[in-house]
Amino acid sequence: MYNKKDVEHWVDEHADYLLRYAMTQINDRHQALDFIQDTYVSALKGVDNFEGRSTPRTWLTSILKRKIIDYWRKRNVRKTDVASHFFHDNGSDDGSWIIENAPTQSVASAEDRITAEEQVDELYRCLDQLPPRSKEIMNAKYMEQKKGEVICKEYDLSSSNFWVIVHRAKLLLRDCLQQKWF
Amino acid sequence: MKKCREITELIERGSEERLPLRHRIEVKVHLMMCKLCRNFAKDTAFLDRLLKKINNFQQTQLTPSEKKQIKRKVNRSATD
Numbered sequence: 001m002y003n004k005k006d007v008e009h010w011v012d013e014h015a016d017y018l019l020r021y022a023m024t025q026i027n028d029r030h031q032a033l034d035f036i037q038d039t040y041v042s043a044l045k046g047v048d049n050f051e052g053r054s055t056p057r058t059w060l061t062s063i064l065k066r067k068i069i070d071y072w073r074k075r076n077v078r079k080t081d082v083a084s085h086f087f088h089d090n091g092s093d094d095g096s097w098i099i100e101n102a103p104t105q106s107v108a109s110a111e112d113r114i115t116a117e118e119q120v121d122e123l124y125r126c127l128d129q130l131p132p133r134s135k136e137i138m139n140a141k142y143m144e145q146k147k148g149e150v151i152c153k154e155y156d157l158s159s160s161n162f163w164v165i166v167h168r169a170k171l172l173l174r175d176c177l178q179q180k181w182f
Numbered sequence: 183m184k185k186c187r188e189i190t191e192l193i194e195r196g197s198e199e200r201l202p203l204r205h206r207i208e209v210k211v212h213l214m215m216c217k218l219c220r221n222f223a224k225d226t227a228f229l230d231r232l233l234k235k236i237n238n239f240q241q242t243q244l245t246p247s248e249k250k251q252i253k254r255k256v257n258r259s260a261t262d
Contacts (some may be wrong), residue, residue, distance in 0.1 A: 086187075095184075095186060102218045104221070105221070106224050113198075117233075120232065120235055120236055125235060142236070148199070164191070167190065
């Protein structure tokens, strides 16, 4: 129905519209342009599966919307408390798991089907994604095998702060492995 | 009653310290009812083991820069 040549035309026809749309969602022209570019790249890849049930403009906008949602989700995770990515923080569900990010699978149960080397490799990669400070603290706890009290003194942390950091690092590591292994 | 957020914090803490009896019971009862927290408990113990393995890996394997340094030395001694 449509092909890659069409996508090229759609730049002329719809890019301005998409930019206006993106600008209403994020107030950063540079970032918005990046999204428009990504949107067309995705469109090029997906055009063969686009059946024309909606107009090209609607289809392109839906791709763009997904990119913007992802962007905000990632930003929010980084900006706000890590714990609020994993647990509800108000209402009647307060403190219970947010199901999309919960341990619905046990990564320990994958232990047998993944080689020891791969496990360590993946864990390294996941460790790299931790915020710098919690990486340092995890390093002190596990690599240097220091006790909590010692680390608290070195990093000038209260005991409860220390455990909050370890707790969050574990949530992030676990979730990172779950995404890789399931 | 404590919710998953606090329970998982207690589980984490309990891996290094002995928790007060009240907390140990709270954790136990909660785990009986909550599959997600059971998975977390299993996985955090698994991560502890895995993180310790990394420690051994680091001690028994050369880092890239250590290897480079050795190669440099070997090369230098070859041209001497």
